Amino acid sequence: xxxxxxxxxxxxxxxxxxxxxxxxxxxxxxxxxxxxxxxxxxxxxxxxxxxxxxxxxxxxxxxxxxxxxxxxxxxxxxxxxxxxxxxxxxxxxxxxxxxxxxxxxxxxxxxxxxxxxxxxxxxxxxxxxxxxxxxxxxxxxxxxxxxxxxxxxxxxxxxxxxxxxxxxxxxxxxxxxxxxxxxxxxxxxxxxxxxxxxxxxxxxxxxxxxxxxxxxxxxxxxxxxxxxxx
Amino acid sequence: xxxxxxxxxxxxxxxxxxxxxxxxxxxxxxxxxxxxxxxxxxxxxxxxxxxxxxxxxxxxxxxxxxxxxxxxxxxxxxxxxxxxxxxxxxxxxxxxxxxxxxxxxxxxxxxxxxxxxxxxxxxxxxxxxxxxxxxxxxxxxxxxxxxxxxxxxxxxxxxxxxxxxxxxxxxxxxxxxxxxxxxxxxxxxxxxxxxxxxxxxxxxxxxxxxxxxxxxxxxxxxxxxxxxxx
DNA sequence: GCATTCAAAATTGTATACAGTTTAGAATGC
DNA sequence: GCATTCTAAACTGTATACAATTTTGAATGC
Numbered sequence: 320x321x322x323x324x325x326x327x328x329x330x331x332x333x334x335x336x337x338x339x340x341x342x343x344x345x346x347x348x349x350x351x352x353x354x355x356x357x358x359x360x361x362x363x364x365x366x367x368x369x370x371x372x373x374x375x376x377x378x379x380x381x382x383x384x385x386x387x388x389x390x391x392x393x394x395x396x397x398x399x400x401x402x403x404x405x406x407x408x409x410x411x412x413x414x415x416x417x418x419x420x421x422x423x424x425x426x427x428x429x430x431x432x433x434x435x436x437x438x439x440x441x442x443x444x445x446x447x448x449x450x451x452x453x454x455x456x457x458x459x460x461x462x463x464x465x466x467x468x469x470x471x472x473x474x475x476x477x478x479x480x481x482x483x484x485x486x487x488x489x490x491x492x493x494x495x496x497x498x499x500x501x502x503x504x505x506x507x508x509x510x511x512x513x514x515x516x517x518x519x520x521x522x523x524x525x526x527x528x529x530x531x532x533x534x535x536x537x538x539x540x541x542x543x544x545x546x547x548x549x
Numbered sequence: 550x551x552x553x554x555x556x557x558x559x560x561x562x563x564x565x566x567x568x569x570x571x572x573x574x575x576x577x578x579x580x581x582x583x584x585x586x587x588x589x590x591x592x593x594x595x596x597x598x599x600x601x602x603x604x605x606x607x608x609x610x611x612x613x614x615x616x617x618x619x620x621x622x623x624x625x626x627x628x629x630x631x632x633x634x635x636x637x638x639x640x641x642x643x644x645x646x647x648x649x650x651x652x653x654x655x656x657x658x659x660x661x662x663x664x665x666x667x668x669x670x671x672x673x674x675x676x677x678x679x680x681x682x683x684x685x686x687x688x689x690x691x692x693x694x695x696x697x698x699x700x701x702x703x704x705x706x707x708x709x710x711x712x713x714x715x716x717x718x719x720x721x722x723x724x725x726x727x728x729x730x731x732x733x734x735x736x737x738x739x740x741x742x743x744x745x746x747x748x749x750x751x752x753x754x755x756x757x758x759x760x761x762x763x764x765x766x767x768x769x770x771x772x773x774x775x776x777x778x779x
Numbered sequence: 780g781c782a783t784t785c786a787a788a789a790t791t792g793t794a795t796a797c798a799g800t801t802t803a804g805a806a807t808g809c
Numbered sequence: 810g811c812a813t814t815c816t817a818a819a820c821t822g823t824a825t826a827c828a829a830t831t832t833t834g835a836a837t838g839c
Contacts, residue, residue, distance in 0.1 A: 325612035326822075327600070351791075361824045362791090363593065370557070370597045374604035376698065382555035383830050385791060398695040401643065402636075405696060409635030465628040466635060468606065469699065556792075581821075591794045592821090613800050615821060 330360050331368035338377040339475040341540075343388035349378070351385065375472050389476070391541070393534040399477045400530040406469045407454060407526065408519045410461035411506070415515040418460040423511050426456055430503055443485040447478065453503055457510075483536040483543065484529065502528075560590050561598035568607040569705040571770075573618035579608070581615065605702050619706070621771070623764040629707045630760040636699045637684060637756065638749045640691035641736070645745040648690040653741050656686055660733055673715040677708065683733055687740075713766040713773065714759065732758075 336342075343349060355365045369386045372378045379387045389395070433449045440446050451474055458470050502525040509518035566572075573579060585595045599616045602608045609617045619625070663679045670676050681704055688700050732755040739748035 322612060325610070328610075328612075350789095352789090363823050363825090366597055366792090367600045367822095370600045371604035374601035376695075380555070380558075382552060382558075383791060384832095395694075398693045401639065401691075401693050402695040402699065405635045405639030406632075408639070409631065413631065461631075463628045463631050464625075465606075465632040465703075469632065473695075580819095582819090593793050593795090596822090613821060614802095 326360060327364045327367045330358050330364055331371055333358055334368050334372055335377065335475060338372060338388065339478050341388070341391075341479050343378075345388055345391035347388045348384070349386040349388065377476060391480075391537060393537045396477065396480055396534050396537050397530065399473050400526060400533060403470070403473050403477070404523055404526050406466050406473065407458060408522050410458040410463060410466045410470075411510065411518050411522050412515045413461035413463060413466075414457060415510055415513050415518055417462055418510065420511075422460055423507070426453075426460070427507055427511070429453070429456065430507055434501060434503070441489075443482055443489065447481055447485055450481075451478075457506070477533075480533050480536050480540055481529070483540045484533050487532075487536065487539065556590060557594045557597045560588050560594055561601055563588055564598050564602055565607065565705060568602060568618065569708050571618070571621075571709050573608075575618055575621035577618045578614070579616040579618065607706060621710075621767060623767045626707065626710055626764050626767050627760065629703050630756060630763060633700070633703050633707070634753055634756050636696050636703065637688060638752050640688040640693060640696045640700075641740065641748050641752050642745045643691035643693060643696075644687060645740055645743050645748055647692055648740065650741075652690055653737070656683075656690070657737055657741070659683070659686065660737055664731060664733070671719075673712055673719065676715055677711055680711075681708075687736070707763075710763050710766050710770055711759070713770045714763050717762070717766065717769065 349369070351362050351365060351369075355362045358365065369378060370380075373380045373386065377389055379389060381387065430453060433453065437446055437449055440449070455467075455470060455474070458467050461467075502521065505521045506518055506525065509515075509521055579599070581592050581595060581599075585592050588595065599608060600610075603610045603616065607619055609619060611617065660683060663683065667676055667679055670679070685697075685700060685704070688697050691697075732751065736748055736751045736755065739745075739751055
């Protein structure tokens with residue numbers, strides 16, 4: 320009998336979470352000894368996990384200087400949003416051909432259930448989790464493992480900014496007019512109608528609408544990250 | 550004065566090349582001691598590089614059993630081709646908006662030059678390098694670093710199969726009718742006309758045309774990989 | 780105050796050792 | 810021949826040690 324899960328993957332998961340949350344400041348140097356104590360593993364497995372995160376773009380590496388948190392710039396966030404459009408639109412196109420009627424119906428039920436919760440949820444983290452979950456389910460319907468992997472990576476690198484964006488939206492957002500369709504509903508409707516063009520257009524519009532706001536949020540993020548207490 | 554390039558990144562580059570060429574057989578277990586001798590580094594930096602390749606999908610990892618070459622299945626190759634469509638079509642769309650006229654003219658000159666060479670090149674490796682290069686230049690015009698990174702990864706994981714595909718095409722391919730436009734020319738023309746829809750359609754058709762052939766090539770690849778000498 | 784120098788401290792890079800686990804293959808029984 | 814058991818060899822996982830490099834910060838000169 321042996322452990323199924325490797326120690327490196329446990330450390331990796333913890334680090335990825337930390338990197339997503341910007342527990343490391345942008346461009347901050349990462350101290351291996353300190354971190355290894357914190358995570359209860361020696362530097363050898365820690366560095367193996369850190370190397371994985373470098374390969375995925377969460378961290379960078381400089382010879383003899385070690386590991387650094389990725390930097391956070393409007394350009395970088397824009398790149399990630401554009402990549403999301405690429406991944407999610409193509410996945411949606413595939414889903415229009417491949418998803419079964421019952422899979423689409425299931426997603427519809429999920430959407431209906433969460434949209435009610437969404438309106439009531441105060442916590443932006445909760446809202447974001449619901450939003451991400453809907454988008455991820457859509458990609459899963461495409462049946463493409465590579466697109467799924469890409470979206471997971473993009474989501475984790477973008478999450479912090481989306482959270483800031485959501486917090487700002489909460490303050491000034493009006494309630495949606497009852498009867499008006501949410502962006503998610505419009506996407507799902509087009510999918511149910513197997514209308515790839517309409518679905519893609521709805522998805523593209525939906526993501527790009529948030530892109531501009533998100534690049535603005537980068538500046539806000541800076542102030543939130545670099546001020547310790549407020 | 551110090552080395553600019555780290556040892557790990559040297560080992561990584563060598564391993565990535567090997568993984569792209571299927572120097573490791575699909576599903577083959579990788580022996581760390583042997584490989585570390587071969588690459589002139591101890592197991593510590595070797596494993597750091599191997600972990601990067603796991604994160605990128607070139608290899609897999611099982612606790613207490615070590616590293617394995619990714620498996621090679623028609624489904625996997627299809628996923629990668631579909632991801633290429635996602636990345637390259639969106640990049641092209643962005644390029645239509647962003648590329649300067651002179652950048653497009655440069656790419657046109659490059660295309661004209663290589664298409665002549667392409668017809669004469671016997672070596673499939675050369676042909677593939679030219680093809681990849683054109684596609685990569687297109688993505689670079691989008692100015693999106695994330696899409697660029699994705700395409701690089703996809704290219705390396707797909708290359709071996711494309712090579713097999715090209716070898717098969719050589720045997721039965723007819724010469725293109727003079728005056729008829731190559732797929733690359735059609736894409737470039739649409740780009741020059743800033744016609745994102747036409748460009749995307751041409752790109753999609755171009756990649757998908759090879760996708761089916763490539764999944765067939767997987768079976769051929771198996772026979773080539775598993776027969777040592779022929 | 781500001782730049783420069785330099786030695787001490789901190790940190791990274793990697794080889795190695797060894798414990799823990801898996802694998803290979805011989806021996807055995809059916 | 811085929812499955813099972815068991816032991817030795819091979820291999821992986823990780824802590825640790827130490828060399829090489831970078832960083833820190835005090836001392837100095839301007």
